[in-house]
Amino acid sequence: LPRQPLSWAQRAALQAQQAATVEEGKHHASSSSTAMVRPPQVMQLVDVKLAKDSIIDYLILLAERSAPASAVDGEEQADRELPEQLRKFEGSLDGGVAVTARVSYTRLGLVNIANTCYVNVIVQSILPCNALLWVLRRCNASDPRRPVFSSMVTLCKEFHTRKPESHGDILNVLTLQQVKEVVASWQRLGAQQDAGEFLFYLLSQMHDESKWKVHVAPEPRSADGEAGKEGGEDETSRPGAWAHLVKTNRRQVETRSAGLHEDSPITRIFGGLIQSAVRARSAKADSVSLEPFYHLDLDISASGVTSVRTALEAFCNPEVVNEGQATRRIQFKVLPKVLILSLKRFAYTKGKGGPQKVKKAIRYEEKFALDRSWLVDDALLPEYIVTALICHHGDSVNRGHYTAIVRYNAEWYLYDDTVVRRVEPKEVASQQYTVYLLVYQSRGTVDMAP
Numbered sequence: 001l002p003r004q005p006l007s008w009a010q011r012a013a014l015q016a017q018q019a020a021t022v023e024e025g026k027h028h029a030s031s032s033s034t035a036m037v038r039p040p041q042v043m044q045l046v047d048v049k050l051a052k053d054s055i056i057d058y059l060i061l062l063a064e065r066s067a068p069a070s071a072v073d074g075e076e077q078a079d080r081e082l083p084e085q086l087r088k089f090e091g092s093l094d095g096g097v098a099v100t101a102r103v104s105y106t107r108l109g110l111v112n113i114a115n116t117c118y119v120n121v122i123v124q125s126i127l128p129c130n131a132l133l134w135v136l137r138r139c140n141a142s143d144p145r146r147p148v149f150s151s152m153v154t155l156c157k158e159f160h161t162r163k164p165e166s167h168g169d170i171l172n173v174l175t176l177q178q179v180k181e182v183v184a185s186w187q188r189l190g191a192q193q194d195a196g197e198f199l200f201y202l203l204s205q206m207h208d209e210s211k212w213k214v215h216v217a218p219e220p221r222s223a224d225g226e227a228g229k230e231g232g233e234d235e236t237s238r239p240g241a242w243a244h245l246v247k248t249n250r251r252q253v254e255t256r257s258a259g260l261h262e263d264s265p266i267t268r269i270f271g272g273l274i275q276s277a278v279r280a281r282s283a284k285a286d287s288v289s290l291e292p293f294y295h296l297d298l299d300i301s302a303s304g305v306t307s308v309r310t311a312l313e314a315f316c317n318p319e320v321v322n323e324g325q326a327t328r329r330i331q332f333k334v335l336p337k338v339l340i341l342s343l344k345r346f347a348y349t350k351g352k353g354g355p356q357k358v359k360k361a362i363r364y365e366e367k368f369a370l371d372r373s374w375l376v377d378d379a380l381l382p383e384y385i386v387t388a389l390i391c392h393h394g395d396s397v398n399r400g401h402y403t404a405i406v407r408y409n410a411e412w413y414l415y416d417d418t419v420v421r422r423v424e425p426k427e428v429a430s431q432q433y434t435v436y437l438l439v440y441q442s443r444g445t446v447d448m449a450p
Helices: 008-031 040-050 055-066 074-078 084-089 117-126 130-137 147-160 177-187 195-210 265-270 308-316
Strands: 245-247 252-257 272-280 285-293 296-298 319-321 326-334 338-343 346-348 355-357 384-393 401-408 411-416 419-423 435-442
Touching: 055 084, 055 195, 055 265, 117 195, 117 384, 117 401, 117 411, 117 435, 130 147, 130 265, 147 177, 147 195, 177 195, 195 265, 195 384, 195 435, 265 338, 296 308, 308 326, 308 338
Parallel strands: 252 285, 296 338
Antiparallel strands: 245 252, 272 285, 272 326, 319 326, 338 435, 346 355, 384 401, 384 435, 401 411, 411 419
């Protein structure tokens, strides 16, 4: 039987023991006149090699092992055997990972230092994401190859190792050095204190730290020379996959992909795929492009947009392009397991001298499914349930305050920095003028196996 992964508390105890052992070793080495001192570069390389025991290392190795022999060089081929430290994950991917599950973390208030409320609400909103927490629980808190993942492991551990009676305690996330460094790296980009942009930055960085190559076999050719399929899984059904040329029985379609040949646990959880089809009057083939996404930006400025559903309808409605010579239609080819919707609360208005806040009520549903017409014919249609709302209070893009309302099993809690209080469903539904980000999770499982 595969060994069970350590809990948050067990990992914390083990790392404390390892840290003590390292300190003891340093003391012994410094007291010995014959001790050999390793340069910092060598120390780091050795540590990185020993640290290859996370679920990410396991997934990357599986991806390499599943690649065609021609796509892997000799050195990688020799490293395909499963190392001892990764055998604990054998069988852990069977049956997939549940998207949602009952939560049991400690509800903590977070200190707002120098306008970091945008950081606080993102932290509170991702805690109910079971699939992401499943990955983090199987990662290291001190992996120099993956600083953002390590910071998230350290941070989430704070919520999962405290005693149940600690509900309502206060935490300053910037006292955690790894988290402080990630926030500082984001701020060095010159970015605004925007909760949505910060969340998308985290997801992008975690994808880069955990991605693997996707090896797509060449498309078989039909008798007329066009590329086609001869059964099997359609590789374009995955967000990180490449696209191809196909010829349907109705109209020839030229398909291109804006994505790269790569995949990751983040893509499996948050990744979707948009299909944009342009049909020109004079063209023999429709031009179809596939674009991966981790969140959807929804324009809410039009007078007819009064809800999340009407915003999605406007997003997918056909539009006339190329000076009336073509039509463009957007549909979803793949929907993510965790769907993040970003309402465009700020828009540029001519003569106003900068972005202005769109102050209108936008209704949202606790449970909803997309209309079938918004999906490509063979796309799966999940039902979503909202697990977090992030609200912006204020009139300016450069000023204001963020709060979060987050589902905790059957209850809802408002997080306003250090203030944590339970709220009723009617208060959850009354944030129509301030809601900015919505996190929806689907039922079922995430297939993590490459």
